[in-house]
Amino acid sequence: xxxxxxxxxxxxxxxxxxxxxxxxxxxxxxxxxxxxxxxxxxxxxxxxxxxxxxxxxxxxxxxxxxxxxxxxxxxxxxxxxxxxxxxxxxxxxxxxxxxxxxxxxxxxxxxxxxxxxxxxxxxxxxxxxxxxxxxxxxxxxxxxxxxxxxxxxxxxxxxxxxxxxxxxxxxxxxxxxxxxxxxxxxxxxxxxxxxxxxxxxxxxxxxxxxxxxxxxxxxxxxxxxxxxxxxxxxxxxxxxxxxxxxxxxxxxxxxxxxxxxxxxxxxxxxxxxxxxxxxxxxxxxxxxxxxxxxxxxxxxxxxxxxxxxxxxxxxxxxxxxxxxxxxxxxxxxxxxxxxxxxxxxxxxxxxxxxxxxxxxxxxxxxxxxxxxxxxxxxxxxxxxxxxxxxxxxxxxxxxxxxxx
Numbered sequence: 001x002x003x004x005x006x007x008x009x010x011x012x013x014x015x016x017x018x019x020x021x022x023x024x025x026x027x028x029x030x031x032x033x034x035x036x037x038x039x040x041x042x043x044x045x046x047x048x049x050x051x052x053x054x055x056x057x058x059x060x061x062x063x064x065x066x067x068x069x070x071x072x073x074x075x076x077x078x079x080x081x082x083x084x085x086x087x088x089x090x091x092x093x094x095x096x097x098x099x100x101x102x103x104x105x106x107x108x109x110x111x112x113x114x115x116x117x118x119x120x121x122x123x124x125x126x127x128x129x130x131x132x133x134x135x136x137x138x139x140x141x142x143x144x145x146x147x148x149x150x151x152x153x154x155x156x157x158x159x160x161x162x163x164x165x166x167x168x169x170x171x172x173x174x175x176x177x178x179x180x181x182x183x184x185x186x187x188x189x190x191x192x193x194x195x196x197x198x199x200x201x202x203x204x205x206x207x208x209x210x211x212x213x214x215x216x217x218x219x220x221x222x223x224x225x226x227x228x229x230x231x232x233x234x235x236x237x238x239x240x241x242x243x244x245x246x247x248x249x250x251x252x253x254x255x256x257x258x259x260x261x262x263x264x265x266x267x268x269x270x271x272x273x274x275x276x277x278x279x280x281x282x283x284x285x286x287x288x289x290x291x292x293x294x295x296x297x298x299x300x301x302x303x304x305x306x307x308x309x310x311x312x313x314x315x316x317x318x319x320x321x322x323x324x325x326x327x328x329x330x331x332x333x334x335x336x337x338x339x340x341x342x343x344x345x346x347x348x349x350x351x352x353x354x355x356x357x358x359x360x361x362x363x364x365x366x367x368x369x370x371x372x373x374x375x376x377x378x379x380x381x382x383x384x385x386x387x388x389x390x391x392x393x394x395x396x397x398x399x400x401x402x403x404x
Contacts, residue, residue, distance in 0.1 A: 002178040002255070009170035012140045012177050013079070013105050013163070014039035016147035018049045019185045020103075022077040023192075025053045026065035030084040031117045032167040033107040037079055059084035063091035063104070070100040071206075073197030075151065077102070081167060082109035082116075085123045089130065092160075096131025096233065098207050101154035101194065102161075103147065104132075108279070108331075109167040110366040118367020119167040121279065124308075125332035125340045127162075131233055133240060134309040136278040137165040138264075140175040145257055146306075148180075149247050152189050156247075157240045159233070164308075168367070169280040180255050188254055237310045244307060260304075262312045263319055267293065268301035273383050274320065275327040276345060278305045281363075281370060285329070288375045298383050305341070313348040320345075321354045325386035327379055329361040329400075338397055346395075357386050363400035374400050 005012075013036050017025075025044070027037035043049040056062045062078045069076035080088060085106055095102060106124050110116035124134060135150065137143045143165050150161040165171065196204060210226040217223045224232065244261050252258035266286050268274060275285050282304035292298040303319065305312075320326055328342040337343060342360040349355050359382045364370045378400050 002180050004178050006174050006176045008172055008174055009140050009143050009165055010036040011039050012143045015179055016144045017077050018043050019182055020148055020151045023051050023074040024069035024076040025051050026056055026062040026078040028056050028059050028062045030081045032171045033079045033081040059087040063088045066102050067095055070102050071198050073194045075192040079105040081107045082111055082123045092130040095160045099158040101158050103150045103154055105163045107167045107171045108164055116366040119169055120365045121332040124164045128309055133159055133161040135163055135307050138280055138283045140177040144177055149251055152247050153244055157243055159237055166280045241310055262307045262315055264304040264306055266302040271299050271301035273300040273325045274303050274323050275329055276303045277329045291376055311344050317348040317352050320356055323356045325357045327359045327382050331364040333362055360397045361400050362397045368401045
């Protein structure tokens with residue numbers, strides 16, 4: 001029988017890692033992630049979790065410990081936020097390029113300078129091209145479920161997975177969630193078995209310096225070089241979407257939750273307009289959509305993007321074909337261009353004949369309050385503009401909540 005709790009998002013993540021039977025925890029404190037690894041230290045100290053807790057001297061070292069642990073054939077875990085994630089950047093590329101299965105929770109927070117300890121998505125967005133799978137949770141239950149599914153995904157496709165959730169909005173707030181039984185999780189998530197585990201009995205030479213062209217190995221078998229390896233990572237990362245859907249289907253059958261592993265729609269069946277968002281703001285938009293439908297008669301829905309990398313190009317393009325207008329609202333920015341999610345979505349729509357009018361909204365950077373009334377007004381204005389069929393689409397991001 002599942003266990004029902006009310007606790008913080010960080011505690012939910014820690015208990016999911018406990019259920020996943022992670023064997024090495026690499027920990028370095030950074031706000032707002034710190035309570036997650038603190039909770040894991042408590043579970044280990046109390047004898048409730050059989051794992052090695054490694055208190056390292058930096059975030060770079062934390063991921064190095066995970067790389068070593070995964071290479072040695074044990075299941076690792078770490079977590080970070082903001083500039084800590086940036087400090088890991090070299091190791092992020094190494095873990096992905098080495099095809100090492102591991103899971104890391106990123107408790108999203110703004111990046112300095114100037115310093116901010118508050119939430120936005122710029123940390124994860126800035127590392128979107130490191131070769132890690134990136135998924136975004138909207139609430140505490142998704143933190144639990146995505147973390148458990150992420151371990152299975154990483155170990156099936158041999159690509160590391162980053163589970164993102166919003167600092168403070170989720171990390172420190174208390175919400176109800178369910179934890180499945182440990183025995184049920186063990187049936188869902190088998191023991192970690194890495195075929196390239198470092199062993200004196202079966203020596204291998206891994207991640208050596210590559211030459212520009214493919215060449216034969218010591219057995220005379222032609223092996224890919226750098227470009228071939230990068231091609232394989234890209235192709236298999238795209239295929240990971242199908243694996244993620246299969247994992248979710250199994251999870252739903254076992255635990256009764258899931259069904260929207262990549263795109264999670266709300267009030268979209270009859271909608272003419274839709275807002276696309278990631279993380280907790282996608283839940284906030286549900287209240288906005290309900291108000292627009294009730295008070296203004298606007299047929300509008302919300303599409304929460306659950307998997308950001310690999311980007312679900314075909315799935316999201318096909319899902320948006322029937323809408324008149326699409327409002328992309330995000331807590332990150334590709335400086336000098338547009339919102340990163342907006343640019344990805346626009347690129348996905350390009351080959352399709354039906355291209356809805358797009359609007360890009362930037363909000364909540366550095367923890368700026370995201371007022372529901374402001375979101376309501378922005379969406380209502382965008383919907384009415386689309387009703388008037390304005391002749392030119394303006395790609396300039398619109399900022400919600402500016403105070404200057």
